[in-house]
Amino acid sequence: MTQRATLGILEHMENERRANFQWPPRRTEPQSVAIDSDQVEAGFVEIKRSRASHIADESAFRAFERTWLGLQDSPLRDRAIAAGFRMDEPGEYCTRCGVSGAFGHGCGNCAAKAIAWDRIIRIGRYDDLPGHVVRELKFERWRRAGADLGVWMGAQLASQLRSEGLDGASVAVVPTPMHWVRRLWRGVDHAMVLAQGVSEGAGVPVRGWLRRRFRMTQGGLGGADRRRNVRGTMRWRGPIAESNVPQVIVIVDDVLTTGETLSEAARCVRGAIGSGWKGRIWGVVAAVAEG
Numbered sequence: 475m476t477q478r479a480t481l482g483i484l485e486h487m488e489n490e491r492r493a494n495f496q497w498p499p500r501r502t503e504p505q506s507v508a509i510d511s512d513q514v515e516a517g518f519v520e521i522k523r524s525r526a527s528h529i530a531d532e533s534a535f536r537a538f539e540r541t542w543l544g545l546q547d548s549p550l551r552d553r554a555i556a557a558g559f560r561m562d563e564p565g566e567y568c569t570r571c572g573v574s575g576a577f578g579h580g581c582g583n584c585a586a587k588a589i590a591w592d593r594i595i596r597i598g599r600y601d602d603l604p605g606h607v608v609r610e611l612k613f614e615r616w617r618r619a620g621a622d623l624g625v626w627m628g629a630q631l632a633s634q635l636r637s638e639g640l641d642g643a644s645v646a647v648v649p650t651p652m653h654w655v656r657r658l659w660r661g662v663d664h665a666m667v668l669a670q671g672v673s674e675g676a677g678v679p680v681r682g683w684l685r686r687r688f689r690m691t692q693g694g695l696g697g698a699d700r701r702r703n704v705r706g707t708m709r710w711r712g713p714i715a716e717s718n719v720p721q722v723i724v725i726v727d728d729v730l731t732t733g734e735t736l737s738e739a740a741r742c743v744r745g746a747i748g749s750g751w752k753g754r755i756w757g758v759v760a761a762v763a764e765g
């Protein structure tokens with residue numbers, strides 16, 4: 475990439491950050507609203523406020539850690555206990571589309587939808603603790619809680635694998651890919667941080683088998699345009715001989731919103747490997763953004 479092209483991309487990303495920041499992510503289509511910097515600021519204020527309420531009831535030792543050791547949050551388990559949060563079980567959401575309040579594999583929300591993956595595993599809703607941690611990970615580059623959240627996702631995955639009689643040898647964890655320029659810009663590849671936690675929690679290997687092309691995004695794109703924009707952006711770099719591909723490809727992402735990213739990843743995997751592969755594609759996400 476030439477220096478000029480790189481500068482062009484960086485300039486674009488700065489414009490994108492200013493003009494096309496969608497906060498919070500929206501599950502429903504089709505309008506993508508360009509959000510101004512005030513709203514971006516509001517997002518950070520929200521995080522700071524939740525942190526402030528956390529500070530209020532913590533011990534003096536935690537305050538010391540925070541101030542002098544630079545540890546900005548307590549371990550995730552402590553936060554979950556303080557917030558009364560517990561992980562979702564599969565019986566608490568639709569394992570096909572991921573929405574709350576459905577109890578099986580398929581529900582009224584997804585009955586008429588073509589879905590590119592075979593199963594969704596989630597930790598909770600975006601407006602609950604998992605969403606807070608994802609925002610910290612993405613926008614404050616705070617890896618520790620993100621890694622812990624990944625381990626929780628891995629525990630849920632392990633339980634699903636056990637119930638299907640599958641062991642770790644037949645599974646690969648593949649994060650949704652981030653282009654290296656975006657990675658430099660953001661300072662953290664959040665899906666990779668979560669995937670490493672999933673790998674640790676489930677005892678399965680993580681593989682960087684999906685790559686992403688850099689694609690300029692534009693403010694004000696509607697749902698259909700956003701779909702077109704994500705189409706064809708991923709490439710499979712994993713094995714393609716059917717016998718070498720694990721039985722379950724587990725794609726890890728932070729939030730399931732419209733499902734475009736996960737759909738593109740699933741299409742990319744199936745397209746590369748070919749129809750002879752009888753394996754399954756599961757999506758494991760920290761949070762599902764609903765409504």
Ligand SMILES: [Zn+2]
Nearest residue numbers: 568571581584
């Ligand atoms: Zn459903």
